[in-house]
Amino acid sequence: MTSRKGKRYLKNLNHDYFNPAFTHVYVEERVLKHWRTKEILKRLPHVRVIKIQHYKDIFNRKGQDCISQQKSQSLILAMKEENFFYEGSPLCQSFGNENFYYSSSVMNCIYDCSYCYLKGMYPSGHMVVFVNLEDYFHAVSQFLTEKSMYLCVSYDADLTAVEPLVGYTKAWTEFASENQKLKLEIRTKSARMEMWESLQRTENVIYAFTLSPQKLIEQCERGTPSEEARIQCAIRGVKKGFFVRLCFDPMLYLPGWREEYHALLRRLDKALKEADVCMNDFTDVSVGTFRIAKDYLKKIRRMEPEEAVVQFPFVTVGGTCQYPPELLEKMEDFFIGELEKRMDREKIYHE
């Protein structure tokens, strides 16, 4: 049998070899004088600024290695010219909302989850921040003159995780508070307790916390806060009167998954009890097993050859890779069954 020596790519490489994140900031010349560019650069006082013509000169270069780039992410400050929002993917849950869209004011994430679809979707591991957020607001406002909108703004990045740098969670929240026809979802794996102090409580903004068992976090969600920290942050939000969603999505298969997810729920129960909060105090809960576009998975498997979670022999249904139906049902039925013991069925979303 072939030796598995050195199988964990880069994991034995001391982090001291890499520059810390955002030591290099590429700035489009046209946004050099933008007030938000200046604000962001002010928060990164010792960085090297490299002027570029267009963000794609960096982001779309051929031959990039996302995994290595993730170890020392650079920041790209750019201007978005069009397509300020897109129709929601059929792989994502709309929670019963009509006019489901998502928006990418930031592309790429500071976290490094081995199964993340961004690795399959983007050619680069560097992070792009579009500084002209007001143009997004303008485009959404125009849409809202005709219809209501359910907009997810934190799919292609974890906005809350980079809030100290870009401040977009706050900006989106304030925008939503002035536009009642807009319902916003801000999804995160972060656990920034202080966020609740600076955010405005608004009925049409849902803060969605993705929860995973600690064992999975350690195995596949590199750089993310612990299960406990995420739970505590979500509970704090509820206690402060914010609208908080829990996302058990994606549920990932690993040997012993049932025990791990069960343990996660038990720890959640304990934390809720200690905080005198119940599951029904959350706005809702979503459940979904891992699924991903076939082409993205193909790319991720090449990049993460040693990650069991993406090397699982999935089945392909209509261009989407997912767990075999019997496993998928087993996992979702188990988890929904457990949730039903704890909260009203109508608050559990599963599509």
Added chain:
Amino acid sequence: MVTVYCALYPEAQELICTYHLKKEADRQHFQVFSSEEAKVRLVVTGVGTAAAVAVSETSTLYPPGKTDFLVNFGSCGGCGFSLEEVYLCNKIVDAAGGRTFYPDVLYRHPFSEAEITSFPRPQAYGQMPASLCDMEAATVYQSGSYYYSTHQMVFLKVVVDDGVAGKVSFREFGKQMKTGTARVTGFLDRLREISDLTGGRKAEQLFPAWILEEFHGSKTMQTKLCQMLRYFELTGTDYETVLNGYRRSGRLPCDKQEGKKILEELKSRLF
């Protein structure tokens, strides 16, 4: 392996001594020096676009892996830049083609960083741009990008002409490159270390290929089996005992139909 490309022999001389590189006798077009022990190869490319040919030829003869590095080391000019200072180039402008390239700067290094413009011919005094200037960086990047990722290419330049001091003598040039080389060896050692430590990254086949042949399956079936065995291997599932059971009962090796049946049975062991 770290492969260093220098335009001129005097730029390479000190590195050849430092790493005890030996000349590869069988190379016809370019002078190549290497040491398997030091894991360094050095190619003297000649000036200008010839460097592209040297990069292509060397990279074809010795295809680089995901953990190897290309280093373009040499002299450059730069008005207002300090003589003998070493710069790491984070932006490379091709003056002839008008394109700009950005090597990733992911690894820590002790150098100042700067933009460099590559010209097809030497620049007269008074015509130097505000950036550093040389004749190879752009062409090395363009050629190297067919073989290396953006973070595997490093461009280190020693300022030998500040546009003020006048023509540089051969002796002075050698002295400046010697000083510059002394400044880069620590960083090259670090790249060699990184290359060594990350050597296991390749998506190696974890099980012997003959296992696939035992099933006599189609290409699609082989791909499915391959994926399944890889998963078993990564999760520490003892599939060898299961396969040995099939062998003992005479079900393996098998024909395609039986192979399909066994594949389905293996699937049921997934969860």
